[in-house]
Amino acid sequence: MVNAVNVEKRGTIQELVQNNIKFYIIIFFIIDINMEWGQQMRKHQEVSNDAMYHNTRTTNVRQTKQTLLVDVVASTMTDTTTKFNIELHEPLIIDSLSDIYLDSFTTFKAHNNTTAYSSPIPTTQSNQPNSLIFFLEIDQFNIKTSSNDALLWNKIIIPNESTSVTNIGTYVHKSKKMNYICSINPTILKNITGSLMNQESTTIMNDVTNGRFIAEFVIISRK
Amino acid sequence: MEWGQQMKKHEIVANDSMYQNPNYFNNREKIRSLILYLADYAATSNHNSNSMFESDSITFSVDLQEPLIIDTLSDIYINFVLTFNSVHSEISNNSAFIFNIDQFNINSNSNESNIFNNIYIPNEDNNSVPSVTLHKSKKLNYICSINPCKITKLSGKITLLDGSTNIFKPSVAISNLSNITITTGNSNTANSAADLGIIEFTAYIEFLAITGTATAQDNEMFAWRINSDGTLTTITASGPSGHDGQGTHMSINDDHGGVAGAGASENAVLQFTNIQEGQYYLMIGPYDTEVGVTPTASNSIDDISSTHLTFTNGWTTDGTHLLRINTNSGTPSFATIGTHSVSGEKGVWYKFIVGQPQNLITEFNIIERE
Numbered sequence: 001m002v003n004a005v006n007v008e009k010r011g012t013i014q015e016l017v018q019n020n021i022k023f024y025i026i027i028f029f030i031i032d033i034n035m036e037w038g039q040q041m042r043k044h045q046e047v048s049n050d051a052m053y054h055n056t057r058t059t060n061v062r063q064t065k066q067t068l069l070v071d072v073v074a075s076t077m078t079d080t081t082t083k084f085n086i087e088l089h090e091p092l093i094i095d096s097l098s099d100i101y102l103d104s105f106t107t108f109k110a111h112n113n114t115t116a117y118s119s120p121i122p123t124t125q126s127n128q129p130n131s132l133i134f135f136l137e138i139d140q141f142n143i144k145t146s147s148n149d150a151l152l153w154n155k156i157i158i159p160n161e162s163t164s165v166t167n168i169g170t171y172v173h174k175s176k177k178m179n180y181i182c183s184i185n186p187t188i189l190k191n192i193t194g195s196l197m198n199q200e201s202t203t204i205m206n207d208v209t210n211g212r213f214i215a216e217f218v219i220i221s222r223k
Numbered sequence: 224m225e226w227g228q229q230m231k232k233h234e235i236v237a238n239d240s241m242y243q244n245p246n247y248f249n250n251r252e253k254i255r256s257l258i259l260y261l262a263d264y265a266a267t268s269n270h271n272s273n274s275m276f277e278s279d280s281i282t283f284s285v286d287l288q289e290p291l292i293i294d295t296l297s298d299i300y301i302n303f304v305l306t307f308n309s310v311h312s313e314i315s316n317n318s319a320f321i322f323n324i325d326q327f328n329i330n331s332n333s334n335e336s337n338i339f340n341n342i343y344i345p346n347e348d349n350n351s352v353p354s355v356t357l358h359k360s361k362k363l364n365y366i367c368s369i370n371p372c373k374i375t376k377l378s379g380k381i382t383l384l385d386g387s388t389n390i391f392k393p394s395v396a397i398s399n400l401s402n403i404t405i406t407t408g409n410s411n412t413a414n415s416a417a418d419l420g421i422i423e424f425t426a427y428i429e430f431l432a433i434t435g436t437a438t439a440q441d442n443e444m445f446a447w448r449i450n451s452d453g454t455l456t457t458i459t460a461s462g463p464s465g466h467d468g469q470g471t472h473m474s475i476n477d478d479h480g481g482v483a484g485a486g487a488s489e490n491a492v493l494q495f496t497n498i499q500e501g502q503y504y505l506m507i508g509p510y511d512t513e514v515g516v517t518p519t520a521s522n523s524i525d526d527i528s529s530t531h532l533t534f535t536n537g538w539t540t541d542g543t544h545l546l547r548i549n550t551n552s553g554t555p556s557f558a559t560i561g562t563h564s565v566s567g568e569k570g571v572w573y574k575f576i577v578g579q580p581q582n583l584i585t586e587f588n589i590i591e592r593e
């Protein structure tokens with residue numbers, strides 16, 4: 001009888017231990033399969049960083065995407081039509097770590113993409129284009145790009161698709177495939193300031209009064 | 224997860240551990256942009272030497288403004304490729320570019336050895352004249368994956384499909400022009416000018432209009448240089464007095480005669496000893512052809528052809544008019560281009576390009592793998 005009880009107990013203990021081992025193996029597999037050690041450490045670092053930049057205000061969890069339209073007329077630009085400063089109609093609240101994408105970029109009366117340098121060097125090279133690409137800088141965005149050329153470094157570059165011989169008309173410059181600009185920490189934006197230039201660091205506008213550009217950004221909250 | 228998937232996951236995890244970055248991580252930026260800007264090689268330029276191809280226009284080696292730190296296994300995608308003055312894709316060898324960057328571990332497979340382990344970029348330049356082209360026909364744009372590393376420079380090369388020719392419109396050596404024969408009637412206006420292509424001039428250009436026979440004809444010769452937008456630009460010539468017209472056009476009104484060859488010694492000569500790159504137009508016209516209204520810098524070459532030129536006479540007889548292009552001020556090194564003129568017709572137009580800027584701009588996105 002005693003033996004029978006002992007055997008039964010032993011069986012129960014064995015079962016318990018086996019079940020526990022299965023449980024630990026399952027846990028081990030869940031952790032091990034989904035993340036190796038380095039990834040786990042990185043996740044911890046990421047979580048602590050996220051905590052540091054937490055928004056102290058209310059968060060809009062229903063709206064994960066926001067659109068920002070920057071519409072600038074050349075006559076309002078300063079520094080020989082290269083810099084702009086616009087005030088948003090209402091503050092743009094970014095309440096969590098987000099990624100910014102350039103959705104569209106439209107110009108009106110901008111120089112075409114074969115416009116030559118005003119002071120070519122060497123002087124014989126009169127047809128070296130200075131408007132192959134536009135450089136857009138926005139002070140409120142922490143743009144981090146790498147490049148071999150100092151002019152392109154930490155700027156948004158937009159290939160110029162304007163082929164208008166007379167430098168008039170509207171062109172949508174949409175040759176970029178990815179359109180990623182940068183990430184942004186929670187913040188409130190009231191003004192957008194920055195610059196838009198060509199390779200010669202001069203204005204892209206052919207008409208410095210009626211010229212215009214419209215940049216549309218989409219700000220997507222990171223999950 | 225079934226057994227095979229689990230094993231695969233284990234392998235990935237083990238590999239990820241092996242290539243772990245021992246430095247700090249940037250957890251905020253999941254995507255990085257890397258922009259490569261290259262221009263043609265020149266001793267002095269609007270571009271600094273760190274933005275230039277080597278003199279072969281194929282290879283490059285440039286330093287980044289600051290080291291690019293890739294802190295985790297990432298995938299590289301090409302965002303766009305922009306070229307200026309790339310070759311016309313009309314022949315099979317020009318139909319794509321082969322691009323290689325030494326710092327990227329590109330593992331593409333192919334039956335063609337030149338393409339193997341390189342980036343393939345379909346050439347979308349369909350222009351015979353130098354122009355800006357965006358090559359954006361790739362759909363997925365995936366280039367390769369990259370392990371954590373620090374990149375301080377980019378080096379590599381870009382060629383046509385043969386793996387050895389640069390991707391830019393080639394210059395034609397003067398010796399290769401000698402067999403061109405143009406029949407008048409195809410080239411009576413600027414927009415139908417006979418296209419001589421990009422000609423290799425390095426120090427000296429001389430144009431000499433001759434009949435190719437002993438009979439001289441009193442004709443005119445004009446030259447214009449235009450900007451990339453089609454408007455006129457100044458020629459600052461520095462030839463001998465009377466043959467060095469400057470301003471928005473050059474002209475010479477003198478006898479066209481003599482014979483082809485080094486011994487030709489006629490007066491209808493235009494000389495450029497200060498080589499200026501650009502698109503040139505040249506017209507040989509009958510006697511008393513004039514640029515009636517002084518053109519301005521806003522005029523296009525079509526304005527000159529259709530409005531400003533006045534022709535008093537047509538060609539008086541059928542005959543041959545030759546344009547001799549000389550590129551050496553000492554011993555003439557020349558090509559003679561034949562033009563058959565027909566009685567009553569007015570003017571023969573040529574166009575050619577001297578030098579061309581070369582530009583390649585591309586952007587890569589480096590996206591951290593989840």
